Amino acid sequence: MTIGPQPRPPKETANLVPFAHPSEEEFAGILDFYGVTWEYEPRTFPLQEKEGRLALAFTPDFYLPDLDLYIELTTLKQKLVTEKHRKVRLLQERYPEVRIKLLHRSDYLSLLAKYGFGPFSEVEVAGIHEVLISAAELERRVKELGAEISRDYRDREPLLIGVLRGAACFMSDLMRHISLPLTTDYMAISSYDGEQGGAVQITKDLVEPITGRDVIVVEDIVDTGMTLNTLLETLRSRNPASLAVCSLLDKPARRLPKVPIDYCGFVVPDEFVVGYGLDFRQKFRNLPFIATLKSDWLKVWKTEKRPE
Numbered sequence: 001m002t003i004g005p006q007p008r009p010p011k012e013t014a015n016l017v018p019f020a021h022p023s024e025e026e027f028a029g030i031l032d033f034y035g036v037t038w039e040y041e042p043r044t045f046p047l048q049e050k051e052g053r054l055a056l057a058f059t060p061d062f063y064l065p066d067l068d069l070y071i072e073l074t075t076l077k078q079k080l081v082t083e084k085h086r087k088v089r090l091l092q093e094r095y096p097e098v099r100i101k102l103l104h105r106s107d108y109l110s111l112l113a114k115y116g117f118g119p120f121s122e123v124e125v126a127g128i129h130e131v132l133i134s135a136a137e138l139e140r141r142v143k144e145l146g147a148e149i150s151r152d153y154r155d156r157e158p159l160l161i162g163v164l165r166g167a168a169c170f171m172s173d174l175m176r177h178i179s180l181p182l183t184t185d186y187m188a189i190s191s192y193d194g195e196q197g198g199a200v201q202i203t204k205d206l207v208e209p210i211t212g213r214d215v216i217v218v219e220d221i222v223d224t225g226m227t228l229n230t231l232l233e234t235l236r237s238r239n240p241a242s243l244a245v246c247s248l249l250d251k252p253a254r255r256l257p258k259v260p261i262d263y264c265g266f267v268v269p270d271e272f273v274v275g276y277g278l279d280f281r282q283k284f285r286n287l288p289f290i291a292t293l294k295s296d297w298l299k300v301w302k303t304e305k306r307p308e
């Protein structure tokens, strides 16, 4: 048993510390990401003595020196949570100067989900298998793409065309990372299987003409490439000054026509993904990360018509 502060672990070493529980490691990962300095179980507080011997002690999970705050995660069984509440109460009675916060399971899960870490319970995000790209990774990459576009289009005023509905999140984040004057417009596309032989149709056209403009098509994902191919043909016929493609995701495994992707966020494997604008039957668009679906949900996707 250790009493008193331990040497602080070097920063960003969440994967080197022997955590007692995976949720602690995930929490340390979030703290690292936000540059919050932490110490893992640095101090044990004696709480009760019996006949001169230590009878009860408490070692909070984390200490955040910059906030002078101890954090105890309560992500385990209810019985343990009750015991933790009791220990925190005893600690506060005995050490009133010590600041400690119990992080409850629901707060903890929504914090994890917000920043793209698992796990998820059935109730939290039913149908989600695992996070493929976290919110933090998305944010970083979208920022990089914005910077790249800002460099490449210096002294020009690009027109961003967002493809509804999947590109909604990407488009609104991307445009805020482009440090140039720009304009935006939106198109909606749908593909019909069966009777119309997989034809791609424009269901909502642009409001403004694009002749002579530097157009950047902003897509959610390029899969077979059929949608993008048709879209580019249509746009080319309207004589823009230039035409480029920025797609958040590239799924090259099922590509049919060769389509140019000038700016690509991430290459993804041949799996059905949802989140950050992408849907499964109109659901999951509001997840702040990209995730794969559970296999029983996937079966439905593979046997029925693909969502738009």
Ligand code: 5GP
Binding pocket: 166, 220, 221, 222, 223, 224, 225, 226, 227, 228, 251, 271, 272, 273, 274, 278, 279, 280, 307, 308
């Ligand atoms: P493509 O014509 O390239 O095969 O398909 C492009 C469209 O199919 C995308 O804009 C998207 O709406 C849909 N799509 C393709 N793969 C996925 C996927 O993994 N997840 C979701 N949600 N939509 C997809």
